[in-house]
Amino acid sequence: MSKPKILIVDDEESIRTQMRWALNADYDVLQASNRAEALSTMALEEPAVVLLDLGLPPHTDSSVEGFAALSEMRSRWPMTRVIVITGNDEHDTALDAVSRGAHDFFAKPVEIADLEVILRRNLQMVELERENTRLREEIEAREGTAGRILGTSRPMVELMAMVDKVAQSNAPVLLTGESGTGKELIARALHERSNRARRPFVAINCGAIPENLLESELFGHEKGAFTGAHALNKGKIEYADGGTLLLDEIGEMPLQLQVKLLRFLQERTIERVGGHKPIEVDVRIVSATNIDLQDAITAKTFREDLYFRLNTVQLHLPPLRDRGNDAALIAKAIVARHEEKHGGPRVNLTREALDAISAYEWPGNVRELENRLHRALIVSNGERITPADLELSGREEGPTSLDLRAARERVEREVIVKALEKHNGNVSRASIELGTSRPTLHHLLNKYEITAKEYARR
Ligand SMILES: Nc1ncnc2c1ncn2[C@@H]1O[C@H](COP(=O)(O)OP(=O)(O)OP(=O)(O)O)[C@@H](O)[C@H]1O
Numbered sequence: 001m002s003k004p005k006i007l008i009v010d011d012e013e014s015i016r017t018q019m020r021w022a023l024n025a026d027y028d029v030l031q032a033s034n035r036a037e038a039l040s041t042m043a044l045e046e047p048a049v050v051l052l053d054l055g056l057p058p059h060t061d062s063s064v065e066g067f068a069a070l071s072e073m074r075s076r077w078p079m080t081r082v083i084v085i086t087g088n089d090e091h092d093t094a095l096d097a098v099s100r101g102a103h104d105f106f107a108k109p110v111e112i113a114d115l116e117v118i119l120r121r122n123l124q125m126v127e128l129e130r131e132n133t134r135l136r137e138e139i140e141a142r143e144g145t146a147g148r149i150l151g152t153s154r155p156m157v158e159l160m161a162m163v164d165k166v167a168q169s170n171a172p173v174l175l176t177g178e179s180g181t182g183k184e185l186i187a188r189a190l191h192e193r194s195n196r197a198r199r200p201f202v203a204i205n206c207g208a209i210p211e212n213l214l215e216s217e218l219f220g221h222e223k224g225a226f227t228g229a230h231a232l233n234k235g236k237i238e239y240a241d242g243g244t245l246l247l248d249e250i251g252e253m254p255l256q257l258q259v260k261l262l263r264f265l266q267e268r269t270i271e272r273v274g275g276h277k278p279i280e281v282d283v284r285i286v287s288a289t290n291i292d293l294q295d296a297i298t299a300k301t302f303r304e305d306l307y308f309r310l311n312t313v314q315l316h317l318p319p320l321r322d323r324g325n326d327a328a329l330i331a332k333a334i335v336a337r338h339e340e341k342h343g344g345p346r347v348n349l350t351r352e353a354l355d356a357i358s359a360y361e362w363p364g365n366v367r368e369l370e371n372r373l374h375r376a377l378i379v380s381n382g383e384r385i386t387p388a389d390l391e392l393s394g395r396e397e398g399p400t401s402l403d404l405r406a407a408r409e410r411v412e413r414e415v416i417v418k419a420l421e422k423h424n425g426n427v428s429r430a431s432i433e434l435g436t437s438r439p440t441l442h443h444l445l446n447k448y449e450i451t452a453k454e455y456a457r458r
C-alpha cells in the first residue's frame with residue numbers, strides 16, 4: 001500500500017525540514033512555502049491532509065494569508081482535511097480557524113509525538129469518509145440509472161441489451177438521437193455498468209462553453225499559462241482518468257480543438273495548456289450529438305477522421321413517439337415518484353390523459369414529457385390529471401393504438417362535438433340529434449370535459 005500524502009505549508013524552511021524528517025517514514029511528505037504553491041500542489045497531488053501554518057508571506061505576522069488559503073482549500077477540496085499550525089499564544093486564532101473550516105489545530109513549537117497523534121486521527125477520518133463515499137456510490141450505481149431508464153418497447157429493450165454488451169468494452173461510443181431522448185442517461189449507464197464504475201464519470205458540454213475556455217476546460221492548464229491562470233488546473237480529461245468522459249454536443253466542438261482531441265485519442269496523452277510534458281490518461285470516451293454529423297462533415301464543420309475515431313460503436317436513441325407505450329409508462333412512473341416524494345392523496349392520470357399522451361408526437365421527447373407532467377401536477381386539482389392539465393388537446397389525429405375502448409371513446413367524443421357545433425352549443429337539441437337523453441349527454445360532457453358553451457357561435 002502506498003503511504004498517505006500529506007502537505008506541509010510553512011514559509012520557514014527549517015520547520016518544513018524538521019517535520020519532513022520526522023514524518024518521512026510513514027507519510028509521503030510534500031512541501032509548499034506559500035499559498036499559490038500550496039494550491040497548485042494540492043491540485044496536482046491531492047494530499048489527504050494539509051498542515052497549514054497561518055502566518056504565510058506576504059503577511060507572516062498575521063493570519064490573513066493563512067485564512068485565505070484555508071478557505072480556498074476548503075471550498076476546492078472539501079474531502080481534504082486541513083490542520084492549522086498557530087503560534088504558541090494564539091488560541092483565539094486557532095478557534096477562529098476551526099470556525100472557518102479547519103479540521104484541527106496545534107501550536108508551535110511542534111511536538112512530533114503530538115503531531116503524529118493528530119495526523120493519525122485525521123487520516124482515519126479521511127479513510128472513513130472515503131469508505132462512506134465509496135459505499136454510497138456503489139449503492140447508487142446498483143440502483144443507479146438502471147432503475148431509472150424506463151421502457152418496455154422493442155427499440156428500448158434492444159438498446160438496453162446493446163448498452164450492457166458495449167459497457168464492458170473500452171470502445172468509443174457515439175450516442176445519437178433527438179433532444180431529450182436520454183443520451184446523457186445512457187452515457188451514465190454505460191459508465192455504471194462498466195468496470196470503470198468506481199472511477200469518475202465526467203461530462204463536458206462542448207456547446208455551452210466559450211471556445212477560448214474549452215481548451216483549458218478539457219486539457220487543463222499550468223499555473224501562469226495565461227492571464228488569470230493563478231493556479232494549476234486539471235482538465236476534464238485528466239479528472240476522468242480511469243473513468244468515462246462524456247463529450248456532449250460534440251458537433252459543436254470548434255475545429256481547432258477537434259484536432260487536439262483527435263491527437264489525444266491517437267496518443268492517449270494530453271498536454272496541459274502552457275505545459276510541455278505529455279501526461280498519460282486512460283479514459284473511455286462517450287460522445288453525444290443531436291445533429292447529423294454526416295451533414296457537419298459535408299459542411300466542413302466536423303472532421304471526418306475524428307468522426308471515425310468516435311464512432312466505433314453507435315447507439316441511436318429512438319424518439320419517444322416510436323416507443324409504443326413507453327410514454328404512458330414513463331408518465332405513470334413520474335406521477336408515482338411525485339406521490340412518493342410529496343405524500344398526499346393519490347393522483348391519477350385519466351384515461352383521456354393517457355390516450356392523449358400516447359397520441360402526441362413528443363417533439364421534445366422524454367424531457368418534454370417530464371416538463372408537462374411536472375406542470376400538470378401543479379395545476380391539476382390534485383386528484384386527476386386531464387389532457388387539459390398537460391396542455392394536450394386529447395384529440396390528436398388518428399388512433400395510435402388498437403385499444404377498442406379508446407377508439408370508441410374517441411369516436412363518441414367527436415360525434416358529440418359535431419352535434420354541439422351543429423346546434424350552437426344547445427345541449428337539449430344536441431341530445432335529440434344524438435338520440436340520447438339530456439342527463440346522459442350531460443354525463444358524457446362531463447366525462448369528456450367538453451364545455452357546451454364553447455360551441456355557441458359568437
Ligand atoms: N427511458 C427513460 N426513462 C426515464 N427517464 C428518462 C428516459 N430517457 C430520458 N429520461 C429523462 O429525460 C430527461 C432528458 O434526458 P437526457 O438529458 O439524457 O436527454 P438528452 O438526449 O441528453 O437531451 P439533449 O440532447 O437535449 O441534451 C432526463 O431527465 C432523463 O432522466
Ligand SMILES: [Mg+2]
Binds near residue numbers: 183184248
Ligand atoms: Mg444531453
